[in-house]
Structures are given as C-alpha cells and as structure tokens.
Amino acid sequence: MKALANIIVESGSPFEKGTFIPLNRSQMIIGRRGDNWEPDIAFNNIFVSRKHLSISLENGMYLIKDLNSKHGTFVNNQRLIPNEEFILKDSTEISIANHLIKLSFSSSSIEQTADMVPTVQMCKWVNNLALDPLRQELSIQGNTFIFSDKEYKCIELLLTKVNQIVPIEDMKKCVWNERAQTESALLDVSSDEVNALIYRVRKKTQDIVQIENIRGKGYILSFNK
Structure with a gap:
C-alpha cells in the first residue's frame, strides 16, 4: 500500500525531530517492543504500552484509537476514550507517554509534503x-x-x-x-x-x-x- 499520509515526530526516542513515518498499511500500531512483539512504530519509553494505539484507514479517513493503554493517548490535548475512534485531520497533534512523545498527523504523502515544505518543521x-x-x-x-x-x-x-x-x-x-x-x-x-x-x-x-x-x-x- 502506498502511503497516503504520514506521522511527523516532534519528540520521541529513537526518532529524530522531524522524522516522517509513512502510514503505508491499512492499520498500524504504535507501541513499545516486547518479547515476541514488534509494533509497526516503536518508541523507547516505559510509559508507552506494548500495544498503545492504532491508526487505521477506513473509507478514505484516518482513524486513531487508544488500545486501552495505561497512560492514555491525547489528541489535541484531549484524552481519547479507550477503544473509541477519532478522525484525524491535517496537523492533528498526538501525544503519549505523559506528553514526552509528541507527533503530528499530515494528510499528505511524504513526496507531496517534501515538495510543499522546505524544512522538517513543516x-x-x-x-x-x-x-x-x-x-x-x-x-x-x-x-x-x-x-x-x-x-x-x-x-x-x-x-x-x-x-x-x-x-x-x-x-x-x-x-x-x-x-x-x-x-x-x-x-x-x-x-x-x-x-x-x-x-x-x-x-x-x-x-x-x-x-x-x-x-x-x-x-x-x-x-x-
């Protein structure tokens, strides 16, 4: 599946600020590595659950869902209700791990974004x-x-x-x-x-x-x- 959108990392180890992560699957799980478990996007933080949140593409819309994580998922500073989907819009902010990990959603592909923006700060x-x-x-x-x-x-x-x-x-x-x-x-x-x-x-x-x-x-x- 060709990435139609991407996540931009503002802060969150092991990624550098400004890293583009393509959403190239119909569903991607963000979390922390564990025994015999590798999420699609992995962060090195003890406050991140192994299966923390998912981002899915359905009917042309990207939906984010907290997977009943211990410390929660925040979208535009509002905590998501576990297992309830929220529609992502361009520039929507996502934070997890007590706001130590901060992300931004872009509805453009990496190629489109690279043409549009001259810096990693978008x-x-x-x-x-x-x-x-x-x-x-x-x-x-x-x-x-x-x-x-x-x-x-x-x-x-x-x-x-x-x-x-x-x-x-x-x-x-x-x-x-x-x-x-x-x-x-x-x-x-x-x-x-x-x-x-x-x-x-x-x-x-x-x-x-x-x-x-x-x-x-x-x-x-x-x-x-």
Whole structure:
C-alpha cells in the first residue's frame, strides 16, 4: 500500500525531530517492543504500552484509537476514550507517554509534503508568510505569533481562504472537532466560545491582519495595507 499520509515526530526516542513515518498499511500500531512483539512504530519509553494505539484507514479517513493503554493517548490535548475512534485531520497533534512523545498527523504523502515544505518543521510558506503546525506559530512580515491549539486552528483555517467567508459551522468543525460525534453532526459550540476565540486571535494579530465578522454568515480575514 502506498502511503497516503504520514506521522511527523516532534519528540520521541529513537526518532529524530522531524522524522516522517509513512502510514503505508491499512492499520498500524504504535507501541513499545516486547518479547515476541514488534509494533509497526516503536518508541523507547516505559510509559508507552506494548500495544498503545492504532491508526487505521477506513473509507478514505484516518482513524486513531487508544488500545486501552495505561497512560492514555491525547489528541489535541484531549484524552481519547479507550477503544473509541477519532478522525484525524491535517496537523492533528498526538501525544503519549505523559506528553514526552509528541507527533503530528499530515494528510499528505511524504513526496507531496517534501515538495510543499522546505524544512522538517513543516512550515507552509506563502510569500512572506509561514505557518508552523508543530510549534503553532505564524511568521509574517518579521513578526512571529504563538497560538494556543484552538487559536492556531482558527488562524490556519482563515488563512486558507483569505478574503473569503469562512462559515461559522466550518470554524466550529475545524476548531472543536473533538466534540464531533459523527462527521455530519452539528457541534455543541456556543457563540460565546467562537466570539472569545476570534477576539483572542484578533488581539494577537491586529497589526497584521483584519478579521471581519459577517453577521450570521462567518468571518473574513484580510491583510492590513
């Protein structure tokens, strides 16, 4: 099976930071080596269970599942319920072993990613703008802005559609995807939560970008002249 996506290691022995691990099987298990047991992806850490988590490809979607590990699996800082599947999205963060092992999911193949990114940190360069999903940073015009997990998802989504309306429901699905029960379900995210998030992102980036609220429709990001 040709790898359609990959895991990028931010930290975790024995891999170097920035290592690309192709997801080249329909199911891959991450864990720790044991007697007569070799996981598909092995980490050297006592807090990693032998069969810690699995990543599977089903119906075009990548699903992550904690295999009832002792110390748990965290996706975007939320602990997964054991044996319940969670849909992985581009730049989703995964951490295990008390957050000593940190990974990131990329929906691009290694070849596509290598063409797209000039560094192992997977910065996405567009003119003088760079987004770093691992560090959750935006660099532009000599300025670097550091975001929380949800703030980063918000600014990344807005930047993919500069001068276009990003519907409120798209914002909810992208930023609060951990609340999704099914792909089509409406998320239980209040207007206050969305407004508070937009306020924080605006406050951090107000000298560089404008985020306009189109009442009842969504948000538009544009660059200050």
